[in-house]
Amino acid sequence: MAAIAETLDAVQAVTDGGYKWGFSTDIEMDMAPKGLNEDIIRLISSRKDEPAWLLDWRLKSYAAWLKTEEPDWAKIKHPPIDYQDLHYYAAPKKKPGPKSLDEVDPELLRTYERLGIPLRERAILAGVEGAEDERPPIAIDAVFDSVSVATTFRSTLAKSGVIFCPISEAVRDHPELVRKYLGSVVPAGDNYFAALNSAVFTDGSFVYIPKGVRCPMELSTYFRINARNTGQFERTLIIAEEGAYVSYLEGCTAPQRDENQLHAAVVELIVFDDAQIKYSTVQNWYPGDANGKGGIYNFVTKRGACRGARSKISWTQVETGSAITWKYPSCILQGDDSVGEFYSVAVTTNHQQADTGTKMIHIGRNTRSTIVSKGISAGKSNNTYRGLVRVLPKAHGARNHTQCDSLLIGDQCGAHTVPYIESRNPTAKLEHEATTSKIADDQLFYCRQRGLSQEDAVGLIVNGFCKDVLKELPMEFAVEAQKLLAISLEGSVG
Amino acid sequence: MNALAPGSQLQAGAQAFLARYAANGSVQQSEAAGLFARNGLPGPREEDWRYSLLRPVTDVQFTSAPHGHSDVSAALARLPKIAAPRLIFVDGRFRADLSDIEPGTRAGAPAYGATNRPDREKLVALNTMLSEDGIAIQVPAGHDAGTLLLVSIGTGGNVSFHPNHAVTLGAGAKLTLLDLTLGDGVYLHNPVLSATIAEAATLTHLRLQQEALGAFHLSTVYADVAASGTYDSFALTLGARLARMEVHASLNGPQASAHLNAAQLLGGNQHADFTTVVQHAAPNTASRQTVKNVLSGRSRGVFQGKIEVLRIAQKTDGYQMNQALLLSPDAEMDCKPQLEIYADDVKCSHGATIGELDGDQLFYLRTRGIPEPEARAMLVRAFLTEALDPIAHEEGRAAMENAIASWWDRNVI
Numbered sequence: 001m002a003a004i005a006e007t008l009d010a011v012q013a014v015t016d017g018g019y020k021w022g023f024s025t026d027i028e029m030d031m032a033p034k035g036l037n038e039d040i041i042r043l044i045s046s047r048k049d050e051p052a053w054l055l056d057w058r059l060k061s062y063a064a065w066l067k068t069e070e071p072d073w074a075k076i077k078h079p080p081i082d083y084q085d086l087h088y089y090a091a092p093k094k095k096p097g098p099k100s101l102d103e104v105d106p107e108l109l110r111t112y113e114r115l116g117i118p119l120r121e122r123a124i125l126a127g128v129e130g131a132e133d134e135r136p137p138i139a140i141d142a143v144f145d146s147v148s149v150a151t152t153f154r155s156t157l158a159k160s161g162v163i164f165c166p167i168s169e170a171v172r173d174h175p176e177l178v179r180k181y182l183g184s185v186v187p188a189g190d191n192y193f194a195a196l197n198s199a200v201f202t203d204g205s206f207v208y209i210p211k212g213v214r215c216p217m218e219l220s221t222y223f224r225i226n227a228r229n230t231g232q233f234e235r236t237l238i239i240a241e242e243g244a245y246v247s248y249l250e251g252c253t254a255p256q257r258d259e260n261q262l263h264a265a266v267v268e269l270i271v272f273d274d275a276q277i278k279y280s281t282v283q284n285w286y287p288g289d290a291n292g293k294g295g296i297y298n299f300v301t302k303r304g305a306c307r308g309a310r311s312k313i314s315w316t317q318v319e320t321g322s323a324i325t326w327k328y329p330s331c332i333l334q335g336d337d338s339v340g341e342f343y344s345v346a347v348t349t350n351h352q353q354a355d356t357g358t359k360m361i362h363i364g365r366n367t368r369s370t371i372v373s374k375g376i377s378a379g380k381s382n383n384t385y386r387g388l389v390r391v392l393p394k395a396h397g398a399r400n401h402t403q404c405d406s407l408l409i410g411d412q413c414g415a416h417t418v419p420y421i422e423s424r425n426p427t428a429k430l431e432h433e434a435t436t437s438k439i440a441d442d443q444l445f446y447c448r449q450r451g452l453s454q455e456d457a458v459g460l461i462v463n464g465f466c467k468d469v470l471k472e473l474p475m476e477f478a479v480e481a482q483k484l485l486a487i488s489l490e491g492s493v494g
Numbered sequence: 495m496n497a498l499a500p501g502s503q504l505q506a507g508a509q510a511f512l513a514r515y516a517a518n519g520s521v522q523q524s525e526a527a528g529l530f531a532r533n534g535l536p537g538p539r540e541e542d543w544r545y546s547l548l549r550p551v552t553d554v555q556f557t558s559a560p561h562g563h564s565d566v567s568a569a570l571a572r573l574p575k576i577a578a579p580r581l582i583f584v585d586g587r588f589r590a591d592l593s594d595i596e597p598g599t600r601a602g603a604p605a606y607g608a609t610n611r612p613d614r615e616k617l618v619a620l621n622t623m624l625s626e627d628g629i630a631i632q633v634p635a636g637h638d639a640g641t642l643l644l645v646s647i648g649t650g651g652n653v654s655f656h657p658n659h660a661v662t663l664g665a666g667a668k669l670t671l672l673d674l675t676l677g678d679g680v681y682l683h684n685p686v687l688s689a690t691i692a693e694a695a696t697l698t699h700l701r702l703q704q705e706a707l708g709a710f711h712l713s714t715v716y717a718d719v720a721a722s723g724t725y726d727s728f729a730l731t732l733g734a735r736l737a738r739m740e741v742h743a744s745l746n747g748p749q750a751s752a753h754l755n756a757a758q759l760l761g762g763n764q765h766a767d768f769t770t771v772v773q774h775a776a777p778n779t780a781s782r783q784t785v786k787n788v789l790s791g792r793s794r795g796v797f798q799g800k801i802e803v804l805r806i807a808q809k810t811d812g813y814q815m816n817q818a819l820l821l822s823p824d825a826e827m828d829c830k831p832q833l834e835i836y837a838d839d840v841k842c843s844h845g846a847t848i849g850e851l852d853g854d855q856l857f858y859l860r861t862r863g864i865p866e867p868e869a870r871a872m873l874v875r876a877f878l879t880e881a882l883d884p885i886a887h888e889e890g891r892a893a894m895e896n897a898i899a900s901w902w903d904r905n906v907i
Contacts, residue, residue, distance in 0.1 A: 434845070
């Protein structure tokens with residue numbers, strides 16, 4: 001019954017029913033002027049001392065973006081986004097070399113404290129040298145608005161040959177790797193938001209796991225949008241060489257603001273023979289208030305290429321935040337016997353809109369994919385699963401199983417399922433199942449009868465509904481995700 | 495932006511249809527012409543048409559069917575022997591000389607059902623604009639009209655025809671409509687049928703599409719069902735080079751129900767698309783769909799099925815199953831089941847499977863001395879049974895079985 005106790009605690013912890021990560025930090029920022037044009041892109045590139053090839057790539061992406069139109073096929077509604085009314089670069093001003101916690105901007109420090117990032121790590125995050133002595137389990141890259149403020153445990157990782165650093169540093173220190181792989185899975189002009197990201201991305205994480213290395217700790221990136229009127233465009237690139245393994249976690253929050261903020265990220269994963277990447281996300285951007293005012297517009301392109309034989313990519317996501325979620329983490333299964341997995345829980349309440357799912361492209365022989373998607377809609381929200389399974393003619397023996405379940409809480413919300421299933425090989429076996437239901441009265445009655453309140457009973461049932469996905473998350477994240485589920489649904493059950 | 499290239503050819507094709515519209519038509523026709531001029535033909539960038547491209551249709555320059563009676567005795571001989579009144583259309587024109595006109599039936603003009611949506615469905619706008627004929631069937635309340643054969647024969651010669659039919663059932667009325675389409679040569683058959691089913695009435699709609707293999711079949715059915723009414727349908731697709739059956743069923747009263755079962759058996763270069771939209775617009779309504787696809791040669795099967803549950807439609811029970819057997823390495827199946835749900839107390843599910851014949855089952859039959867072709871045929875027949883079984887009309891079912899048997903002779907699997 002530990003899970004229930006956790007859920008109860010979590011619900012009680014939030015007395016005002018609000019978004020507890022919604023505070024903002026008043027910190028001196030270095031910002032580019034509003035608007036998007038070639039000069040802004042040149043400015044971003046020069047601030048980051050980028051080589052000419054990257055600036056060229058950005059400008060080409062910008063040209064591609066100008067030529068494409070914003071996609072309109074997703075089941076989301078929002079007022080038009082004014083791309084000229086945003087700051088495309090915002091970074092906290094750096095004061096030279098703080099040597100102890102007292103010298104670090106106390107506001108930045110407080111931010112990490114309130115976000116619940118452990119003290120020792122926080123000391124490193126704020127840029128203090130010499131705090132890195134013990135060996136904690138997770139290395140963190142913290143991205144604050146447009147830039148990475150710190151990356152922890154890099155020396156420990158370096159010992160095993162793992163590179164974990166902000167992508168802007170990777171451009172400087174490992175240009176051959178970045179140049180080879182950047183845009184190789186999500187090309188610059190792939191889609192409207194990916195093209196925008198490619199033109200203006202400011203930071204993000206870079207991970208390289210060399211041949212045969214099992215990454216000694218879990219890697220994590222923590223994204224924080226803070227500044228007003230900014231967009232956040234981060235870029236993540238992870239490469240797992242032959243036989244390598246890495247588990248990567250991603251978390252995100254943003255202040256509570258009345259206007260909508262744009263987040264358009266791109267994540268690229270590349271996996272070679274026998275290698276594996278496990279990518280977990282707990283997405284908790286500010287979802288807007290009860291009347292649908294404010295919140296993050298989250299337009300994200302995530303894609304992994306299983307280039308090698310027996311390679312594996314596993315996406316797990318818990319999506320509770322954002323006013324709009326538009327995100328389809330995908331796997332291109334090129335290598336023979338490669339495996340793609342997608343486990344997702346998406347919760348929407350109030351006026352949130354989520355259109356999320358995956359794409360599994362089977363190219364190699366005996367490629368296998370599993371999709372488990374759980375959508376929970378409450379309040380006046382809309383929650384759509386949209387997924388593609390495509391089997392190409394050479395994918396002999398390909399196998400897919402898809403399970404998508406939707407749960408509706410309340411009669412003002414919507415739950416939608418839009419799978420695309422395309423097979424061009426007779427030896428492929430594809431199965432798809434989808435159900436929609438509400439919490440059954442007898443389940444509720446059973447719990448109430450045992451003394452649980454209505455709300456706790458719903459929390460328990462929802463956690464059970466999501467179990468198949470939550471069990472895929474690393475331990476720390478699973479606990480966090482369970483709490484999030486309870487908090488997100490608080491007040492939506494009457 | 496490269497999608498503009500086929501789009502422009504598509505719109506040139508639309509212009510060719512538009513040029514055939516004579517401005518002295520009915521109000522419905524001139525309205526539809528306005529819509530068609532504005533909207534044109536559905537293109538590859540439209541979500542509902544992503545799997546079925548109309549480009550092959552626009553490659554052909556279609557004309558209106560010539561007047562005068564052509565001899566269709568050979569085609570008539572191919573019709574299933576069912577003792578029931580017949581309504582025969584040849585190239586989209588009603589042939590009184592070959593038909594039995596029952597009371598309550600009117601032919602000679604397009605019927606323009608009130609629930610048709612030429613503003614939404616572009617092919618219905620095309621139909622309405624160019625429609626010359628159609629049948630209007632009215633079954634009075636409480637009357638059992640038995641079985642009626644509605645037959646369309648295409649004679650080829652690059653003609654296009656656009657019959658517009660309407661069936662109206664009064665409260666408690668019953669009708670079985672056997673909807674048979676066949677022909678020879680190259681033609682475009684673009685029929686629209688609107689069915690209005692009153693309280694506790696039942697329309698059984700059995701459709702057998704055996705158009706010529708060079709022909710195009712693009713049909714739209716609207717079924718509006720009142721409380722306790724039933725639209726019970728089965729559609730078998732065997733013919734046409736490019737076929738699309740689109741069905742919009744709307745369950746408007748409590749206890750209304752719809753069955754939209756279908757089977758598509760394709761070979762060669764055939765492309766067939768079965769697209770359904772079921773709208774649950776009242777509480778306690780039910781819909782059932784079982785769709786089976788058997789694909790050989792280089793054929794391509796498409797199924798798109800949408801279940802919409804409106805906020806008011808609590809206690810909806812919606813079920814949909816789509817299965818496909820790929821019998822050759824070059825066949826393709828594209829499937830898009832969709833749920834769109836706005837009510838919380840509902841039970842909706844869909845399932846889809848795509849694969850080849852089960853090797854274990856085949857082996858089992860072979861070990862019992864059954865030669866491989868027969869074993870394969872046996873397994874395919876078993877696969878189809880689930881969709882055929884709900885057909886209660888015996889002669890109708892026999893006609894379907896016979897048609898499937900003849901498909902066999904044509905396609906070595």
